[in-house]
Structure formats: structure tokens, C-alpha cells
Amino acid sequence: MSKNTGDTVPKIFKIAAGETYKIRRPVLRPGRPPEECLFEGDDRASTLHLGIFLEKDLAGVASFMNNKNPLFEDAVQFQLRGMAVLPQYQHQNLGRELLLEGENLLKRQFQSPLLWFNxxxxxVGFYAxxxxxxxxxxxxxxxxxxxVVMFKNL
Ligand SMILES: CC(C)(COP(=O)(O)OP(=O)(O)OC[C@H]1O[C@@H](n2cnc3c(N)ncnc32)[C@H](O)[C@@H]1OP(=O)(O)O)[C@@H](O)C(=O)NCCC(=O)NCCS
Known part of the structure; x- marks a missing residue:
């Protein structure tokens, strides 16, 4: 895989939990055992896993889980987990696209959902x-x- 030269339009698809591990492991858990890339709730039907592709290459992932955080009182809460873009594709707006697509899908499905995450x-500057x-x-x-915990009412 190489750096995107700008000729390829990134595309976002729903993916299976197993696909996310290919990106989570090198980006979020380098050198750690593979089981550390598996998160509780990955296989729940309500969990949304998104992958951003350049041609056939999976470049980044993000997962949205229907998890409540006791810090918040909102009725509908989702937790963003495993947000990761491979180093060679970072700072090319792929993270932004993944985050905004996830927000849009949740907003279409739920009324005033809260999105929170660690x-x-x-x-922190990216999410801000x-x-x-x-x-x-x-x-x-x-x-x-x-x-640190971060949140936004979508
Ligand atoms: C954080 C991460 C997901 C951002 O994805 P990305 O594709 O590199 O970011 P984008 O290119 O979409 O950046 C969008 C904007 O955020 C800014 N940005 C990106 N990463 C940033 C960071 N770590 N801190 C502050 N700003 C950041 C970019 O400069 C860009 O700003 P601009 O629109 O003013 O130019 C990615 O860098 C990554 O995977 N990092 C390592 C793993 C990680 O930290 N994951 C988050 C776990 S909570």
C-alpha cells in the first residue's frame, strides 16, 4: 500500500468486525497480542463498523457501539471505538470522512443520539x-x- 496521490476517491462501506482488526492492530495496538484488538460488543447486531477504502485497500476503520456511559443521561448513546487510519493514509481527510459518515448514519436512524468515546x-485536537x-x-x-472522555450531541 502506498500514499494516496489524490487520484483515488475514498469510499466508505459497512464492514464485518473481523475486517477492523487489520487496521486496529497496527495502528492502535502495535506489538500487542491480537486479542487486544477485539472489543466487547464487536459482534452485536447493533454495532456499526465502517471501513474507508482506496480502490481495494482498507485504509481506516471506525466502530459505533450502542453503549451507555453513566456520565451521560441521554436516552440514545453510541460509543465510538477503534477509530484508526493507517499511517501512510493519515492527514488526507480519511478520518474526517469516517467520523462524519458514522455521525450521519446514526442521525438518520436515531433522534438526538449522543456520541461519546475515550x-x-x-x-483530542482531531475530535475538537x-x-x-x-x-x-x-x-x-x-x-x-x-x-479523556469526549462527546457530542449529534
Ligand atoms: C486520529 C486519526 C483517526 C485522524 O485521522 P486522519 O485521517 O489522519 O485525519 P484527517 O486527515 O481526516 O484530519 C482532519 C483534520 O483533523 C486534523 N487532525 C488530524 N489528526 C489530528 C490530531 N491527532 N490532532 C489534531 N488535529 C488532527 C487534520 O489536520 C485535519 O485538519 P484540517 O481539516 O484543518 O486540515 C488518525 O490520525 C489516526 O488513526 N491516528 C492514530 C490512532 C488514533 O489516535 N486514533 C484515535 C483513537 S481515540
């Missing part, structure tokens, strides 16, 4: 660009890095 410290706010203090996810 954001890596290094990605799309109107997400932080809640509470940073905390350490063992073997990974510092995170």
Missing part, C-alpha cells in the same frame, strides 16, 4: 475540530496511553 490525548468536547480528567488506559 479519546487518546494525541487525538468536529465539535466534540471533553468531560472529566485524563486517565491512563493500561498498556496504551492517556485518554
Amino acid at each position: 479519546a487518546r490525548e494525541s487525538a 475540530k468536529y465539535g466534540y468536547q471533553t468531560k472529566g480528567d485524563f486517565f491512563m488506559v493500561p498498556n496504551v496511553c492517556m485518554h
